[in-house]
Amino acid sequence: MAKFLSGLGLFLIALLVVRSAPANASPQTESLAKLVQEFDWIRQGQVGILHLSGEGIQWAYAKFMRQTFLFFPDPRCGEKCIDQIAVLSAPMTATLEFHPLTVRVYYEDGSDETIEDNIRVAYGEFGEEELILPADLVPLLEPEVTDRENAFLRSLLSNFRPEQDWLNSGFKLPREGYYVSIYGTWRTFNGGSRWYRHSGVDYPMPTGTPIQAAANGRVAYVGTMDIRGNYIVLDHGWGIFTGYAHASEIYVEVGNVVKQNEIIGAVGNTGRSTGPHLHFEIGVGGVWVNPLVVIPLFNQIRMEQSNGS
Numbered sequence: 001m002a003k004f005l006s007g008l009g010l011f012l013i014a015l016l017v018v019r020s021a022p023a024n025a026s027p028q029t030e031s032l033a034k035l036v037q038e039f040d041w042i043r044q045g046q047v048g049i050l051h052l053s054g055e056g057i058q059w060a061y062a063k064f065m066r067q068t069f070l071f072f073p074d075p076r077c078g079e080k081c082i083d084q085i086a087v088l089s090a091p092m093t094a095t096l097e098f099h100p101l102t103v104r105v106y107y108e109d110g111s112d113e114t115i116e117d118n119i120r121v122a123y124g125e126f127g128e129e130e131l132i133l134p135a136d137l138v139p140l141l142e143p144e145v146t147d148r149e150n151a152f153l154r155s156l157l158s159n160f161r162p163e164q165d166w167l168n169s170g171f172k173l174p175r176e177g178y179y180v181s182i183y184g185t186w187r188t189f190n191g192g193s194r195w196y197r198h199s200g201v202d203y204p205m206p207t208g209t210p211i212q213a214a215a216n217g218r219v220a221y222v223g224t225m226d227i228r229g230n231y232i233v234l235d236h237g238w239g240i241f242t243g244y245a246h247a248s249e250i251y252v253e254v255g256n257v258v259k260q261n262e263i264i265g266a267v268g269n270t271g272r273s274t275g276p277h278l279h280f281e282i283g284v285g286g287v288w289v290n291p292l293v294v295i296p297l298f299n300q301i302r303m304e305q306s307n308g309s
């Protein structure tokens, strides 16, 4: 409660706007950007849309929870619209309080401004499960193995490609319905006391089942990792990525352009896996988020674009 109250205090005194005018320019207070959070809070492991409007904005970015997020033209508001949006993510490990947000806006006339705000992070509702791992895979439970893999992926997922491949196709889950383990689940292995977090959704499928691209994009990584085994990462633009782990075969190479539903590999049981399945994950702005929640949101944005509303 104390944390919440101090967060609320910060929130109330926030919205501090600092603007620096270029030399020899008259003050242009009317062109101050307006920043709106299209949400009341962001849940752990989920995303929220930041909306930026104002005249003469060239580009802008947001800093939130140590990650940088670029703004892109809002696809929902028509051709002449100059509004921009950023898709912000909160890590599953984010503490439940208000976190500072900084938005930097750069104008066509050379001026810039900084908008300070706060974002409330709310509970992500995660389950628990206990897994049994074969003895030969137990060394892969060492924390250094997880840390090394996470550090590599965080840097890969922090890239922002301005192309909006995903908007042309929308996203599709590997399968509607049946899965065995969802995003964010707290896990223990072989009766141990150490907790691990699940970064995606597990779909049990026989070895050899085709793995299809969830959306249009570009292949950002193929290779073999300790935990994920044979692994493919697709970059869909706007800092949105999908990952496909434990594959038996990979049919694509880095740089390949792929279309939604294109077969990019085959399901397998490689890496730290307890049986043939597809581990599917989605990253936004450098962190893994809940596919079952964010994919419907992305598809909603795409729908509103098609309707021209």
Ligand SMILES: [Zn+2]
Residues within 6 Å of the ligand: 181, 198, 199, 200, 201, 202, 278, 279, 280
């Ligand atoms: Zn998994």
